[in-house]
Amino acid sequence: MTDIKRRKFVTLMGATATIVPVSALVASLPSHAADLVDPESAQAKALQYAAETPDAAKHCSNCALYSGAEGDESGPCPLFPGAAVSANAWCSAYVPKG
Ligand code: SF4
Structure with a gap:
């Protein structure tokens, strides 16, 4: 060479x-850098996803399915692969953290 x-x-x-x-x-x-869930998507509508929870005691950041870090504004949820849910959102599949 x-x-x-x-x-x-x-x-x-x-x-x-x-x-x-x-x-x-x-x-x-x-993954929370992903786009937020589109509330108008078929999956969001099927799960009655609301970007702002109707019940202050129940929101994504205290749902068992949420895997965002504490304090983050959004994070992953397995029900919405490829998108992030808002920490203050809610859906009908909400499960309180045990
Ligand atoms: S299951 Fe529903 S309430 Fe729970 S983190 Fe996912 S979108 Fe939020």
Whole structure:
């Protein structure tokens, strides 16, 4: 390998090493970075999802199915894969945390 090819190879490897960790970081972003549930979606309507709970004592952040971190404004719920539910939302599948 000539010096020029080696330098180009080393430069490309350095650039690749920089890009890979950035993409790994983006892929590891918490799921609450996902879009919020669309209250007009068929799933939301079927579960009577409300972006603001009608009962202050019952909301996603104290539902057993919610897996967002405490204090987060939204988080994942297995009933809405690929979207986040608002911590203050509610749906008819609500189960109080035990
Ligand atoms: S089941 Fe309903 S109330 Fe419980 S976290 Fe999911 S959307 Fe919120």
